[in-house]
Amino acid sequence: MAKFQSLKDAVAENLNDGDIVAFEGFTHLIPHAAAHEAIRQDRKNLTLVRMTPDVVYDQMIGMGMVDKIIFSYAGNPGVGLLRRMRDAIENNWPKALEIEEHSHAAMANAYEAGAAGLPCAVFRGYKGAGLKDVNDNIREITCPFTGEKLAAVPSVRPDVTFIHAQKANKRGDILIEGIIGVQKEAVLAAKRAVVTVEEVVDDFEDVHVNACILPRWAVSSVCVVEGGAHPSYAHGYYVRDNAAYVEWDKIASDRTLFREWMQINVLDVDENIFVARINTLKGAA
Amino acid sequence: MAKFQSLKDAVAENLNDGDIVAFEGFTHLIPHAAAHEAIRQDRKNLTLVRMTPDVVYDQMIGMGMVDKIIFSYAGNPGVGLLRRMRDAIENNWPKALEIEEHSHAAMANAYEAGAAGLPCAVFRGYKGAGLKDVNDNIREITCPFTGEKLAAVPSVRPDVTFIHAQKANKRGDILIEGIIGVQKEAVLAAKRAVVTVEEVVDDFEDVHVNACILPRWAVSSVCVVEGGAHPSYAHGYYVRDNAAYVEWDKIASDRTLFREWMQINVLDVDENIFVARINTLKGAA
Amino acid sequence: MDAPFTPDEMMTIAASRALGNDDICFVGIGAPSAACNVARLTHAPDITLIYESGTIGTAPDILPLSIGDGELCDTAVTTVSVPEMFRYWLQGGRVSVGFLGAAQLDKFGNINTTVIGDYNSPTIRLPGGGGAPEIASSCGEIFITMKQTLRGMVEAVDFFTSFGHGLGGSDRADLGISTKGPTLLITDLAVWRPDPTTKEFVVQSLHPGVTQDMVQATCGWVVRFADDLSVTEVPTALELKTLRDLKARTEAAHSGEAA
């Protein structure tokens, strides 16, 4: 049952060293503030899961918090590569990173199967693709009616999922609108779920009957963090900070520069900094 | 690509003798007008598919159009049994009816798998249930990671699906709101799809970004039939005609009475009758 | 002095008491729906009611005639597709209580709503299982409510529409089902719970004015009564008023009048 609490408390209560954790968001609504709090609390030995690990996962990997990553596309969207993640894979800096790599279809199906309480996802995929030769978690299953060979991957079942959403109501129900990605699945697949929101409203009376709403009993914690997705965006609130993504490419290109930036912009601040970061990005949304 | 046409033409072009056909609707938005047109056009040897066959399937079975039915709950909702379907199963009147019976979970998954282009659906179900002993289309599949035995059923892939929806826009995109059931899946699982709608509007500009919309290229025909779900209902347009469902129980209880009613209310009329049937049911919706 | 009440009212109210404020309840139609909504309107205002039509967290002002009435959607927290309902919410293990009715029931909580007689040439073809087979296996526990009759409560069901405790004992766990299964049966005469070991339903309390003979006379198996058999608490004035108001509003709405 959702409880309203500070982001600090929510991370402290829900994220443990060694957890399998998803900070989900598909370009839209990426929970940057929550990830930064996890960095401040210095969690270790995490297994990160996400279809599209981008800047926040680059940051967590660069800070040495991550043992393993399960993913399907690791890039800085519209900019290029993830330099901290590359440094970990190519040079073991700051430590070695184990990877379990899938396609988007596999990951989307794996989250879906996790939400559905199933041990594995079954789909038509990986035909001729090289990943099935380097990932033992890609297997075959045979249709008992047609004999067709289908792909199977284990479902994703995180210990905890973090997402950012537009609104909670006073009861703690969560509203997600726009590009909804795999957030509903990531929450329902997880044992615990923490949601940061732009704002809390009285009720969802005026919301569409079929909108993407997570009832309060499907989430553990709700934390109000205005701007908490920055430099990602929140449909209806603020636009994507493309300049910040471009800037990240420079910051991440140098180990020292990276550490200095993290000290100033993450370690020495708290989530209240986010509201100022979206000041110039409102209105256009 | 959706073409706007008369219901008569849409049924003539899309429904053939011997087809596997779904007239889907989960209490809400049941395509009664389309089913009545199929009855008037006297299609034969159909295999009907539906989670909740109710009055329209009772009518089609009673008219001798149906060889087989694939279903998970055959009742007159809130009233009782389906007397024409019972008469076919228990007494072969007017002819024998083959049944393939599933649970709701299996049927919902089978439509989902059909929409997803898969040959079968995989889920956790039928544990201890008697249906798997009488239905050879309920089989087992083993998770290649955990060894858990899961249930598998063939996907549903109708030749044609008929649904009723609230609105089309001028391009032919379809909007479904409220209890959306398995209609999206039934349309996407089918080779062809015919949609009757309450009305055509200019565009869907004011519709929620994540509303259930079928793009025009996912449907074959769009037919305007105001009231076309009666005695089912259309959220936002008119309420359910509960009295008609109760009345059906009496009509269907007698073979002669049934045939007389069908003659007067289906065979001797056309779909233009539906608008009058909802006259007293508007407003409350 | 307590108001008089019918056995049917006692059944519904006793059933409503079994539900808690934090329950996520998958509601069958008929008696379960009335009980769940009485609970919501009395002691469990925050209970989440889910109907298989996809309506989550619904709070109908009147009882639906079917599981897909518009009232359910109008008052729901959200309405999802039926595949999502069965995959994420039911199979996903999010439902604490499944509330079912039964056409035929045996002493181990196995339910038949499929056929009377042989499956392939039935005496009576019933509607079938609908959501029940997976409600019975996926919900944390199952409550059952039905009126007692010799035809309904039988030594052995003609068909296992949904699995309760099988032939008792560890049958359920032996099939790999990890949920509790039927933990409560509420009839118009009594409240029953399964024996912890044999899983046979045992009468825990008789509704006011009901005798052991009355229970046995309307039950097709030899009834076991608990050693500490008690009397079901009579409906309170609030419970009765809530149920009757709900039924009156429902009657008015379904006959087309303003509620």
Place this chain on the structure above:
Amino acid sequence: MDAPFTPDEMMTIAASRALGNDDICFVGIGAPSAACNVARLTHAPDITLIYESGTIGTAPDILPLSIGDGELCDTAVTTVSVPEMFRYWLQGGRVSVGFLGAAQLDKFGNINTTVIGDYNSPTIRLPGGGGAPEIASSCGEIFITMKQTLRGMVEAVDFFTSFGHGLGGSDRADLGISTKGPTLLITDLAVWRPDPTTKEFVVQSLHPGVTQDMVQATCGWVVRFADDLSVTEVPTALELKTLRDLKARTEAAHSGEAA
């Protein structure tokens, strides 16, 4: 007299011409996105553009920087979840054309965006496949667009991120893949189509001013040229204006100014 244009513009415009009004096109980011939107803004106004973020039938006024930009959702017919996108729309066989870019490409249309070097100890770790492995197998056919370089167009890809025609011939069908795979490659220098039998890409037309030597000098395999090799039609004034306006609006929007 025709306006001057860059090779990049020629590439995008030539690619846009391959798309028809009735196509349902799954759009990769970068060059494919520009080509698809130029098609929509010129000869194919009713084309359906789908991005893997779940946006169906989108009509962005500016080019998205990522596949999940808000502009895509704002202008879409509808936006669905990512699991639905991959299950119902891609795997369901609803997409006629998948449009992909490539970091590495071989002459049989196999694409690598995963690693340069060995998978387990790569020289360069690239972003990975994202949607590409199943786009490549599920769409009716695949169009590829990329700028020619010796590093990019190689004799053999380091990793089969997405499968084209394998080692050519019937390799694709032999794997049980029923879709056509790569049917078109458009570079900044030429338009290529696979040989019907060997499936090796063959240059069909050279962009204006481009020589066979220029194509070979920037391609890592021995290039085959069609017997009836032609010259790609130069961009029309409308095509150029449409592309340049689109890029200008995009530039203005992404640098924070009003478009």
